[in-house]
Amino acid sequence: MKLKSKFFQFTGHPLSDSCWSLSVGPDGRIYAAACCECQPGETVKVVRYNEKTDALDYLFDLDVMVGDPRDSGRATQCKIHYSFAPSLHDGIMYMATHLSGPPIDLPAYSPWYFWHDKERCFRGAVLLAWDTKKDSPAWSDTLYPKEGCRCLLHDEERGLLYSISYPRDHLFVFDIAKRKSRDLGRIGSINAQALFLDRRHRVWTTSDYGHLVRYDPDKGRVEHSPEPLPHNPVFQSGWHSVFYDVAPSPEGDCVYASTWIAAPRLIRIWPEEGSWGKVEDLGPATQDRDTWIPVCTFLDHCGGLTFAGDRKLYYVASRWFKPDTHQEKDVYKMDAQKPQGVIWQLDPQTLKRREIGVLERSDYFAQYVSRGAVDHNGDLFFAHVGKTPVGIFRVPMPASHKRPDAHLPLRMWG
Amino acid sequence: MATRKKYDRSLPGTRELVDKIHHGIFIDEGSMVAFPLCFPGATTQIPADESRITAVCSGPHHMVYGGTSGRAAHVFVGMFHGVTGCVVDLGMPEDTSGTAAVCCIKDAWVAACNGPAGGQLFRGSCQPVPFDLIQEWSFSLPPMERIGMPVKGERIVHAVPDGGEGLLISTTSRLVRWSGAGASFGVLSEHAEGNRMVCLPGGVVLGLRDARSVWSWDPASRRFEKSAFALPQTIDTSSGIRWAAGNAGDVYLGDSVGNMFALGAAGGDARKVATAPLKPVTSLAATADGRVFGTCGEGMEHFLCYNPATGKIRDIGMAVSIFERRRYGYAFGDAVTGRDGQVYFGENDDLGHLWIYFPALLPVKRGS
Numbered sequence: 001m002k003l004k005s006k007f008f009q010f011t012g013h014p015l016s017d018s019c020w021s022l023s024v025g026p027d028g029r030i031y032a033a034a035c036c037e038c039q040p041g042e043t044v045k046v047v048r049y050n051e052k053t054d055a056l057d058y059l060f061d062l063d064v065m066v067g068d069p070r071d072s073g074r075a076t077q078c079k080i081h082y083s084f085a086p087s088l089h090d091g092i093m094y095m096a097t098h099l100s101g102p103p104i105d106l107p108a109y110s111p112w113y114f115w116h117d118k119e120r121c122f123r124g125a126v127l128l129a130w131d132t133k134k135d136s137p138a139w140s141d142t143l144y145p146k147e148g149c150r151c152l153l154h155d156e157e158r159g160l161l162y163s164i165s166y167p168r169d170h171l172f173v174f175d176i177a178k179r180k181s182r183d184l185g186r187i188g189s190i191n192a193q194a195l196f197l198d199r200r201h202r203v204w205t206t207s208d209y210g211h212l213v214r215y216d217p218d219k220g221r222v223e224h225s226p227e228p229l230p231h232n233p234v235f236q237s238g239w240h241s242v243f244y245d246v247a248p249s250p251e252g253d254c255v256y257a258s259t260w261i262a263a264p265r266l267i268r269i270w271p272e273e274g275s276w277g278k279v280e281d282l283g284p285a286t287q288d289r290d291t292w293i294p295v296c297t298f299l300d301h302c303g304g305l306t307f308a309g310d311r312k313l314y315y316v317a318s319r320w321f322k323p324d325t326h327q328e329k330d331v332y333k334m335d336a337q338k339p340q341g342v343i344w345q346l347d348p349q350t351l352k353r354r355e356i357g358v359l360e361r362s363d364y365f366a367q368y369v370s371r372g373a374v375d376h377n378g379d380l381f382f383a384h385v386g387k388t389p390v391g392i393f394r395v396p397m398p399a400s401h402k403r404p405d406a407h408l409p410l411r412m413w414g
Numbered sequence: 415m416a417t418r419k420k421y422d423r424s425l426p427g428t429r430e431l432v433d434k435i436h437h438g439i440f441i442d443e444g445s446m447v448a449f450p451l452c453f454p455g456a457t458t459q460i461p462a463d464e465s466r467i468t469a470v471c472s473g474p475h476h477m478v479y480g481g482t483s484g485r486a487a488h489v490f491v492g493m494f495h496g497v498t499g500c501v502v503d504l505g506m507p508e509d510t511s512g513t514a515a516v517c518c519i520k521d522a523w524v525a526a527c528n529g530p531a532g533g534q535l536f537r538g539s540c541q542p543v544p545f546d547l548i549q550e551w552s553f554s555l556p557p558m559e560r561i562g563m564p565v566k567g568e569r570i571v572h573a574v575p576d577g578g579e580g581l582l583i584s585t586t587s588r589l590v591r592w593s594g595a596g597a598s599f600g601v602l603s604e605h606a607e608g609n610r611m612v613c614l615p616g617g618v619v620l621g622l623r624d625a626r627s628v629w630s631w632d633p634a635s636r637r638f639e640k641s642a643f644a645l646p647q648t649i650d651t652s653s654g655i656r657w658a659a660g661n662a663g664d665v666y667l668g669d670s671v672g673n674m675f676a677l678g679a680a681g682g683d684a685r686k687v688a689t690a691p692l693k694p695v696t697s698l699a700a701t702a703d704g705r706v707f708g709t710c711g712e713g714m715e716h717f718l719c720y721n722p723a724t725g726k727i728r729d730i731g732m733a734v735s736i737f738e739r740r741r742y743g744y745a746f747g748d749a750v751t752g753r754d755g756q757v758y759f760g761e762n763d764d765l766g767h768l769w770i771y772f773p774a775l776l777p778v779k780r781g782s
Contacts, residue, residue, distance in 0.1 A: 108436060112440070
């Protein structure tokens with residue numbers, strides 16, 4: 001099998017520099033966030049893939065939708081960061097906003113620098129409930145003030161939304177019926193980029209030193225696992241081996257994860273086995289490299305984990321051909337490295353991996369993929385971060401790898 | 415409302431401004447190290463939700479004793495001189511979830527901890543200097559002893575040495591003295607609300623009587639003076655107060671709205687000397703050269719430095735540790751000065767670390 005991709009550039013948001021969120025909605029369609037985190041005074045636009053027109057529909061500008069204008073002088077509602085969470089029973093797509101986009105008249109924003117600045121400080125993460133049946137907002141609320149939402153998870157049975165705040169790295173739970181947030185405590189300094197839920201309604205993530213972190217609502221306690229997750233044993237200590245992306249198996253009994261940031265690794269976790277789950281090291285996600293220089297974190301990367309209709313795991317890992325030496329002169333200048341976004345297929349039965357395609361973007365490299373999803377038709381979609389304007393990839397799957405309602409069961413976290 | 419113009423990134427100075435925004439808020443003088451509450455490589459950390467450090471004090475051999483709050487309270491000792499470099503968990507005072515104070519008296523530590531039944535005192539032996547902690551080691555952890563409850567059902571707000579072998583304990587409604595023996599407590603005074611106190615190098619203890627006056631306890635005469643000093647203005651205690659005592663008898667008091675007062679060694683001349691960059695003041699400690707360091711603010715606390723020689727106070731930024739443990743520090747509960755003028759700050763947060771702040775050296779004024 002050799003897969004081809006088609007790139008859908010965010011031409012309706014030409015300044016968009018990142019797509020951090022891409023998820024399948026409760027309606028089986030693909031939603032994505034056209035984020036704009038580098039330009040002063042911009043906002044995120046929410047888009048949806050339209051299979052009838054084979055194009056993107058731009059649904060709304062988030063700053064307008066929530067009444068926090070991009071030219072306010074505060075940090076902007078610039079992105080949705082791993083924070084789409086569907087709700088199947090009522091057709092709602094929850095989304096929460098994140099920070100980092102500079103105020104209109106400043107070149108940069110730091111949530112630490114401006115924390116006490118009433119004029120500049122980010123107003124707060126907004127939680128928006130988008131009704132996919134009516135194509136209109138159901139309601140919106142502030143998730144928490146001053147901070148952004150790094151990742152979001154929906155426990156649909158219990159009507160709860162879990163999230164991690166940035167920069168203070170606190171785990172929060174939001175009661176949807178009561179519209180009330182509760183702080184469950186600080187995790188560390190590095191935000192994990194994903195949460196996942198097990199069948200016992202426990203919420204999992206990771207700490208700064210690569211330990212599993214679990215909130216058990218029955219205990220009312222955030223706990224840390226005794227052992228760190230697998231990491232490169234040559235130069236890593238477990239520090240910064242936090243979750244980047246986590247995909248549930250279709251059976252719901254285990255998850256597949258990639259780590260963030262240096263030397264991303266693939267892991268399979270069976271959360272209900274033993275006291276801290278069974279953790280399997282599936283090995284490095286990207287190539288061997290020189291270990292004496294730090295590699296650009298946008299070059300060495302793995303994301304976009306998703307199961308397709310054939311019950312196999314797909315993800316995108318970067319590949320490059322020259323040592324990384326570009327550093328900060330121009331983050332987009334990677335002509336020497338010629339990086340690629342390689343689509344991999346992993347068979348959960350054999351754990352064998354095979355390369356099945358390379359993402360093609362005619363005007364730039366496509367090595368960085370944040371999230372992936374499968375729509376109700378069974379086609380793959382990947383979100384891309386790179387040169388402006390960014391966009392998403394659609395990867396049509398062969399009929400033999402599709403099934404009706406391939407997006408089910410829904411992934412309940414961003 | 416004035417229309418804001420979009421920033422032009424081609425403007426000169428943009429890179430410098432970006433660097434300032436990203437790095438400029440973090441500590442800009444001296445260095446900080448966040449030390450985990452464990453013996454790295456030999457023990458695990460105190461659980462994250464039991465490690466909010468709310469009390470620290472100095473003990474024998476220049477060790478630092480402290481107590482935590484959260485799901486349960488722990489008492490710990492940190493050692494950072496000689497071939498040491500560890501924090502040892504000395505145990506969990508039974509039925510408690512918060513530490514109001516830890517004090518060292520001779521070779522023992524006493525912790526004032528709160529739980530559902532009220533505040534209680536616990537005692538244990540201080541740690542001797544261990545063998546070389548790079549090579550090999552052994553530790554003995556003698557059992558901690560429950561001393562008793564100063565006031566039945568009442569929470570302890572703070573406790574300090576009484577200048578002798580006992581403690582002065584401030585509960586929510588009373589000031590109580592424990593002599594250091596047995597489990598009997600004598601009431602010195604009743605008050606409307608408990609507050610923190612300070613024990614000066616000579617043993618005199620000061621505390622707040624009300625919003626405008628300070629009481630004192632003289633251990634030599636055993637005299638308790640209800641209104642020893644007047645404060646120049648009403649102080650705000652809504653989020654607590656913080657004291658610091660310097661070697662020269664200088665005493666500082668910070669309140670909930672950021673007022674900083676100085677009380678002279680002999681008393682009687684309390685005056686406002688500065689306003690903290692943020693409110694409330696959450697910790698204070700005077701270092702060897704007379705400067706006062708502390709923390710202030712909410713959500714993301716900043717460090718302050720008051721220099722009595724210049725009369726100036728500076729916001730020296732937020733806590734960040736980049737040596738070994740990479741961590742941001744957002745909330746602090748207490749501070750104490752170490753042997754060489756470094757200041758130990760107890761991080762009052764989940765997975766709290768003991769932060770060691772090494773102040774920047776001041777220029778030497780050469781003699782004529």
